[in-house]
Structure formats: C-alpha cells, structure tokens
Amino acid sequence: xxxxxFPAMALAAVVCWLVGSLLQIPARTTKALGLLSWSFMISxxxxxxWFLTSYWIALERPPLRTLGETRLWYATLIPVVGFLVESRYxxxxxxxxxxxxxxxxxxxxxxxxxxxxKALMPALQSVWFVPHxxxxxxxxxxxxxxxxxxxxxxxxxxxDKRSAKAESMSHYLALLGFVLLTFGLIFGALWAKEAWGHYxxxxxxxxxxxxxxxxxxxxxxLVARKTDPKTLQWYLGLSFFVLLVCWxxxxxxxxxxxxxxxxxx
Amino acid sequence: MAEKKxxxxxGSGQAGFNGAALxxxxxxxxxxxxxxxxxGGGLAIPGWPFNLVFLLLFGGxxxxxxxxxxEHPMVTWLGGIPLGLSLIVGLALLSFxxxxxxxxxxxxxxxxxxxxxxxxxxxxxxxxxxxxxxPFALVTLFFLFNLGLTLVWKTFPFRLANxxxxxxxxxxxxxxxxxxxxxxxxxxxxxxxxxxxxxNVAYDRDTERALHLPFSIFLKxxxxxxxxxxxxxxxxxxxxxxxxNSKQMHDISKGATAEWPGVGSLTVLDYFPDALPDxxxxxxxxxxxxxxxxxxxxxxxxxxxxxxxxxxxxxQLKPQFVPxxxxxxxxxxxxxxxFRSEVMVMGEGGERVAALLxxxxxxxxxxxxxxxxxxxxxxxxxxTLSLVEAVRDPWLPAVYxxxxxxxxxxxxxxxxxxxxxxxx
Numbered sequence: 092x093x094x095x096x097f098p099a100m101a102l103a104a105v106v107c108w109l110v111g112s113l114l115q116i117p118a119r120t121t122k123a124l125g126l127l128s129w130s131f132m133i134s135x136x137x138x139x140x141w142f143l144t145s146y147w148i149a150l151e152r153p154p155l156r157t158l159g160e161t162r163l164w165y166a167t168l169i170p171v172v173g174f175l176v177e178s179r180y181x182x183x184x185x186x187x188x189x190x191x192x193x194x195x196x197x198x199x200x201x202x203x204x205x206x207x208x209k210a211l212m213p214a215l216q217s218v219w220f221v222p223h224x225x226x227x228x229x230x231x232x233x234x235x236x237x238x239x240x241x242x243x244x245x246x247x248x249x250x251d252k253r254s255a256k257a258e259s260m261s262h263y264l265a266l267l268g269f270v271l272l273t274f275g276l277i278f279g280a281l282w283a284k285e286a287w288g289h290y291x292x293x294x295x296x297x298x299x300x301x302x303x304x305x306x307x308x309x310x311x312x313l314v315a316r317k318t319d320p321k322t323l324q325w326y327l328g329l330s331f332f333v334l335l336v337c338w339x340x341x342x343x344x345x346x347x348x349x350x351x352x353x354x355x356x
Numbered sequence: 357m358a359e360k361k362x363x364x365x366x367g368s369g370q371a372g373f374n375g376a377a378l379x380x381x382x383x384x385x386x387x388x389x390x391x392x393x394x395x396g397g398g399l400a401i402p403g404w405p406f407n408l409v410f411l412l413l414f415g416g417x418x419x420x421x422x423x424x425x426x427e428h429p430m431v432t433w434l435g436g437i438p439l440g441l442s443l444i445v446g447l448a449l450l451s452f453x454x455x456x457x458x459x460x461x462x463x464x465x466x467x468x469x470x471x472x473x474x475x476x477x478x479x480x481x482x483x484x485x486x487x488x489x490x491p492f493a494l495v496t497l498f499f500l501f502n503l504g505l506t507l508v509w510k511t512f513p514f515r516l517a518n519x520x521x522x523x524x525x526x527x528x529x530x531x532x533x534x535x536x537x538x539x540x541x542x543x544x545x546x547x548x549x550x551x552x553x554x555x556n557v558a559y560d561r562d563t564e565r566a567l568h569l570p571f572s573i574f575l576k577x578x579x580x581x582x583x584x585x586x587x588x589x590x591x592x593x594x595x596x597x598x599x600x601n602s603k604q605m606h607d608i609s610k611g612a613t614a615e616w617p618g619v620g621s622l623t624v625l626d627y628f629p630d631a632l633p634d635x636x637x638x639x640x641x642x643x644x645x646x647x648x649x650x651x652x653x654x655x656x657x658x659x660x661x662x663x664x665x666x667x668x669x670x671x672q673l674k675p676q677f678v679p680x681x682x683x684x685x686x687x688x689x690x691x692x693x694x695f696r697s698e699v700m701v702m703g704e705g706g707e708r709v710a711a712l713l714x715x716x717x718x719x720x721x722x723x724x725x726x727x728x729x730x731x732x733x734x735x736x737x738x739x740t741l742s743l744v745e746a747v748r749d750p751w752l753p754a755v756y757x758x759x760x761x762x763x764x765x766x767x768x769x770x771x772x773x774x775x776x777x778x779x780x
Contacts, residue, residue: 179777206599209607210583210691213715263777270770277759286716288544288727288747290755291535293487298455305448312441345471346458 092145093207100142101197107135108170108190115183132190133174139167139193152211155224158339159205164228165235166193166200172236172264180260188239219282223275230271234307234334237264241327248321258320261327269307276300295344296352299337306330372433376442383498384446387491388481395475396482399493401540404750411537418501422508435505443499450495454486496536503529520772524765531758538751545747546729549575551740554702558746569746571721574700580737583690584608585629585649585668589616590677590684598683608651608687620657620680627651639665648673651687655680671738689736697728697742713744724748 092100111131118125143163147154154160170193173186240261247254279300280290291297310326341347391397402410425431433439457478458471472478482489507525510518545558547569556572559565584607589598598616600606606614608627615621630647631639639650648670654663657680668689669675677686696714701721703709711719713728720726725747732739 210693213692213694216694217716263773266773266777267770270766270773273762273766277763280759284752285718288718288725288729288745289542289749290752293454293459295455298451302448302451302455305444305451309441309444309448312437312444316437316441341455344456346454346456348458 092142093149094146094204097142097204098201100138101201104135104138104166105194105197107131107138108194111135112187112190132170132186135190136167136170136174139163143167150207151209153221153224155221155228156211156215157205159200159203161224161228161338162196162200164225165232166196168229168232169193169235172232176236176260176264180256182257182260184243185236185240185260188243189236192235192239214286217282217286219278219285223278223282226271226278227275230268230275231334231338233264233268233271234331237261237268237327238331240264241324244321244324245328248324253321255320258324261324262314262320265307265310265327269304269311272304272307276304294352295341295346295350296337298346299333299341303330303333303337306333372436372438373442375433376436376438377445379439380442380446380495380498383494384450384491387489387494390490391482392480396480396485396489398482398485398488399490401537403540407537407540411533414500414533415504418504419508422505423512426509431505435502435509440499440502440506443495443502446495447492447499450486450489450492453483454492457484457486459487460485496532500529500533520765520768522765523761524769527758527761527763527765529758531755531762534751534754534758538749538755541748541750543748544745545569547573547744547746549573549697549699549742549744551575551578551742554700561745569724571701571703571724573726573744574702575697575742576700577698578695578731578740578742579698580695580731580739581693582737583693585627585651585690586688587612587614587622587624587651587653588686588688589614589619589680590686591682592684593682607690608649616680616683619683620655622656622680622685623654625652625654625663639667649687649689653678653685655685657681671735692737695728695731697744699726699744701726713742718747723750 108131111128111134114124114128114131118128143154146163154163169189170186173189176185177183240257244254244257244261247257279297283292283297284290307330310323310330313323313326336344341350341352401407421431422435472484478484486492503525507522507529510521510525544561545567546561547555547558549555552575554572554574556569557566558569560567587606587608589600590596591598598619600614600616606612608624610624610627612624613622628639628641628647628650630644631641631650632647634640639647641647648667650665650667652663652665654661655678664678664685665676666678666685666687667673667676668687670689675686677684679685694714696712699711699713701709701711701719703722709719709721711721711726713719713726715728718725718727727745727747728742729745730743732741735741
C-alpha cells in the first residue's frame with residue numbers, strides 16, 4: 092500500500108473510532124452494543140496497523156524516517172494506550188482523548204502529505220534504527236497520555252471531583268514513559284557512537300532529548316518528595332510541551348541550523 | 357529514584373527548597389561571572405592524568421564526606437532531594453539556553469561564534485558555548501556531588517533492596533563524570549585517502565592541524581552504491597517538482613510508468629544505469645561504473661507520442677531533459693545507498709589488517725576506531741577520495757559501564773513500577 096491509499100485508510104480509521112465512541116452512549120444500558128462499540132474502536136486501530144504494515148513492505152524500509160511517518164506510528168499507538176488503560180483502571184475517558192489526538196495527527200498527515208520514497212540514507216541503515224525510534228515513539232505515546240490525563244485531572248480538581256485513581260494512572264503512564272525515554276536516549280547514544288564516531292555531541296536534538304529526560308527525572312523526584320499530586324498533574328501536563336519541542340519543535344529553533352537530526356515532512 | 361528520602365532537617369520543607377534554589381542560582385551566577393571576566397573563555401577540562409586525579413579526588417571526597425559527616429545538617433542538605441531537584445532544574449535551564457541559541461563551532465582552527473560576534477553579551481557569557489562553559493560545569497559539579505552523596509548513603513550499608521537505586525544513580529554518575537572528564541582525551545581525526553595510495557596523515561576535526569597517526573591506511577578501492585535514478589516533472593516557473601497521481605518519486609526501471617493528470621504520461625522503454633553515448637549520440641551500456649544513467653522514455657502529451665533519451669549527466673556530460681507541456685521531465689541521480697572503503701591498515705610494528713569500512717560499521721585497530729566518514733561529494737559516485745575518521749576515546753569503556761548500569765537499573769525500575777501498578 093502506498094500514500095495513494097492513505098486518505099481512505101485514515102478516514103476509515105477515524106470513522107471506526109467515531110462510530111465506536113458514539114455507540115458507547117447506548118452501550119451503557121445494552122451490553123451487546125458495548126461489544127459492538129469496542130469492535131469498531133479496535134478496528135480503527137487495526138486498519139492503521141494494516142496500513143502501516145503494508146506501507147512498510149511497499150517502502151522496503153521501516154517507515155520511521157520522516158516526521159509524517161512518526162506521526163503515523165503515533166496515531167496507531169496512542170489509542171492502544173487508551174484501550175489498555177480502560178481495561179486496567181476502568182477509566183473510560185482517556186481513550187476519547189487518545190483517539191482524538193490520533194485523528195488530529197492523521198489530519199496533519201493528510202494536510203502535509205509525505206512523498207513515497209524508498210531511499211534510506213546510509214547513517215540510518217543500522218540495527219539501532221528501529222529499536223531507538225520505536226522505543227522513543229512508545230515513550231512519547233505514554234507521556235502524551237500522561238499529559239492528557241494530567242490536564243483532565245487538573246479540570247477534575249477545579250470542579251472538586253478529584254480522582255485518586257486517575258492521578259495514579261497519570262503517574263504510572265509517566266513512570267513507564269520515563270523508563271522508555273531512558274532506553275531511547277541510551278540506544279541513541281550507542282548508535283551515535285557507531286554511526287558518527289561519538290556517543291554525545293550536544294547536537295540540538297540530543298540537547299532537547301536531555302532536557303526532556305531531565306523534566307521527567309524532576310517529576311520522579313517531586314513524587315519522591317511526596318509533592319501534592321494535584322500540583323503534579325500540572326507538571327505532567329506542561330512537561331509534554333518539552334517533548335513536543337524535542338519531537339519536531341527543535342527543527343524551527345535557531346540552534347537547528349547545524350543539526351544532524353533535522354527531518355523533512 | 358522514587359525511594360529517595362530526605363535525610364535531615366535542613367533538607368526538608370519549603371526552606372530547604374528555597375535555600376537549594378538560591379544555591380543553584382549562585383552557582384549559575386558565579387559561572388557567568390567567571391565567563392564575563394574571561395570574556396567567554398570557557399572551561400578547559402584537564403588532560404591526562406589530571407582528569408583521572410581529579411576524578412579520584414572528587415570521588416574520594418564525596419565518599420569521605422558522605423560517610424564521616426553523614427548526620428551533619430549541612431551535608432544532609434547537600435545530598436538531599438531539594439538541592440538535587442534545584443540542580444536538575446538548573447541543568448535543564450542551562451541546556452535550554454544551549455538548545456535554543458546556535459552553538460559555536462570551530463572552522464579552520466578558528467572559533468566561530470555562529471550568530472554572536474566576539475564581544476557581544478552572548479559570546480562574553482559563553483551562552484553560545486554552553487556545554488563547555490563555567491555555569492554548566494559548576495552546576496554539573498554540584499549535581500555530581502549531590503548525586504554522589506545519596507549514592508554513598510544508599511550503598512553503605514549495602515542492601516539488595518537498594519540495587520535499582522545504586523545501578524541507576526551510580527550509572528548516571530559514572531557516565532556523566534567520565535564522559536565529561538574523558539572529553540579532554542577524545543581524539544577525532546579525519547584521514548583523507550586517495551584510491552591506490554597509503555597515508556598516515558590526519559587532520560584534527562576542530563583545528564585542522566595535521567599530524568601523523570601511529571598507523572597508516574592504504575585505500576584499495578572506494579565504492580558507492582546508489583538508489584535507482586528517479587524521474588520527476590519539473591516546473592521551471594516555480595522551481596518545484598510536480599507530484600504525480602501516485603504520489604511517489606518514480607524510481608526508474610524498464611517498463612515503469614507515471615502520469616501527471618492534465619499534463620501527460622510517460623513510460624520508461626529502456627534504462628541503463630551505466631552507459632556512454634556512441635559516435636551517433638546513442639547511449640550504449642558500459643562495464644563497471646564509468647558511465648552515466650540513461651533512460652529512453654515514451655511521452656504522451658495530448659495524444660502526441662514521442663520518444664527521447666534523458667540522463668542526469670555527470671562530470672563532462674550535461675544533463676538531458678525533455679519538455680512535457682510547460683514542464684520538463686528530468687532525471688535525478690539516485691541518492692547514495694551505501695559507500696565503503698576497502699582498506700589495509702598497517703601498524704608501526706608491521707602488522708597488516710585488511711578491513712572494509714562502511715557507515716555504521718566501524719573497525720577497531722589498536723585502540724582506535726576507524727569510520728567511513730565521507731567522500732568527495734562533488735565527484736559523487738565517481739569519487740576516488742575516501743574520508744576516514746579515526747577516533748580514540750580511552751574513557752569510552754567507563755562511560756559504557758555507566759550506560760549499562762543505567763539500563764540495568766532502568767529494567768529493575770520498570771519491573772518494580774509494573775508490580776506497584778498492579779498493586780495500586
């Protein structure tokens with residue numbers, strides 16, 4: 092499958108998520124409709140998994156090179172976090188945010204289409220390519236989910252509807268995200284040594300990866316200090332902006348002119 | 357991480373945080389003050405063996421202070437979370453400045469302030485050379501002190517329950533301290549070699565100073581593989597490439613087709629990756645990689661069919677393209693897929709090692725790592741010059757020990773996190 096099929100596949104995924112979400116309303120009273128609703132929502136993600144797999148085969152390289160391709164992965168993975176959270180915590184609202192974010196990223200890809208290009212520069216042809224980028228993407232997905240739930244909890248707190256369970260969920264999402272962020276950072280350093288001769292050169296992307304890692308390191312130490320979880324929800328919500336700079340914002344910074352990490356798309 | 361405890365009165369409460377924030381601010385201001393006084397001269401990391409002596413003294417001091425003055429309020433504050441957090445924020449803010457402002461680079465042995473002229477406030481405070489500046493060094497030093505103290509307290513007495521803490525924090529301490537101190541011994545040289553020649557002359561990446569390596573490299577052969585050449589429809593008015601209905605860059609191969617709605621369509625009748633024009637100007641395939649890519653294409657524009665040869669050209673051959681309506685069908689040379697140098701490395705003792713250098717596949721030789729770095733990009737695939745990078749980093753094993761300790765601690769952290777999550 093190539094990018095010609097992308098708009099149809101993206102639309103199919105969004106429609107599945109939308110129908111599945113709408114079916115959640117009558118599903119409160121009718122159990123059978125609940126099953127149907129989940130079938131639609133999971134199908135939306137399966138459509139993207141199918142597209143991503145066949146796109147990978149057609150490209151003859153991992154679709155992890157351009158920003159557009161990372162957005163595609165993001166859109167595929169983030170609803171999964173919402174679904175898993177619901178099955179683990181019985182918290183239903185996160186999945187809607189996740190599907191909404193996924194739809195937003197698919198929309199951005201629709202507005203800024205990539206060009207189908209098989210070429211992969213020699214520096215990216217490495218066994219580290221897939222683990223480094225995928226680990227980072229999963230980290231970003233988990234930390235995005237923790238940020239969204241952080242903001243949701245901030246609103247709940249304003250409305251005096253504080254939920255310890257929801258705060259616990261945002262904490263564990265951040266914790267798992269931090270673990271993967273750490274692996275991604277070190278995999279990147281080990282790869283850089285093999286590809287570019289040194290594991291750390293303070294390239295702007297590396298600097299921002301370090302800043303985002305420090306932001307979540309700070310979070311874990313605030314938790315260790317028994318900081319009020321109400322305050323921590325703000326922290327989680329805001330920390331994600333640092334990750335966004337690292338993901339794509341860094342390309343627009345004055346420092347990026349000498350970066351080896353700038354991507355198109 | 358999450359189990360770190362406040363260990364003393366001075367480190368607890370808002371007062372502890374205020375003091376820690378002030379301390380961090382003072383370290384940053386002191387660093388900036390030193391930079392201002394030295395007009396942004398930065399910090400030179402001591403070379404061998406002083407870097408090791410410094411590391412041993414610093415590590416020893418942390419160990420002694422941590423064990424002897426464990427209960428002293430000042431020491432518990434120095435190793436407490438409030439100061440640790442303030443220094444993390446300090447490091448993050450300094451890195452933020454370094455991650456936003458263009459950082460200096462060295463070209464032809466001269467320090468280049470990319471955007472900020474020497475004497476400007478940014479250059480004088482070394483904000484454009486943040487990661488070798490005094491404020492960054494001071495904050496890192498205090499951070500390592502703080503981290504080191506907590507590590508000592510978690511390690512003595514030894515408890516298996518603290519293993520994750522020790523691995524993660526200890527690994528970070530080792531990687532950070534050895535990475536920074538080892539930087540003064542990091543050697544990165546560029547070795548340009550022509551095909552069929554041997555050399556031991558290398559150039560420092562920063563200063564471009566020439567020197568002789570303790571080994572020489574003979575370049576037997578340099579090869580570049582390219583992706584297939586591509587077809588594109590070029591709009592000379594906008595200087596842009598028009599996307600076809602299949603939204604792809606068309607790799608050229610015999611039988612490939614492309615269509616641009618409202619403009620025309622194209623079929624590749626023949627494709628020779630390496631060919632030379634004969635006396636009649638007709639391309640004929642040649643052996644090896646001495647030719648140029650040629651394609652014979654059939655165009656259909658508004659019902660009119662025509663056939664043409666196109667090429668991306670190269671040294672001594674102009675590109676050939678063909679008009680299609682108001683546009684042009686052009687051939688773009690394929691991007692480099694892989695490049696490699698077949699070399700013989702010869703040591704001073706007479707030992708010889710045959711090696712193939714390729715991007716992402718460096719080769720070790722007597723403590724050096726040899727990398728395929730580049731080639732003569734102007735000559736492209738006809739380059740007979742290979743740029744090899746020779747890197748020596750004696751502190752690398754220590755840094756890697758740190759990395760693997762962090763990863764081991766991280767795995768345990770993940771495991772504990774999952775268990776706690778299930779209990780929650």
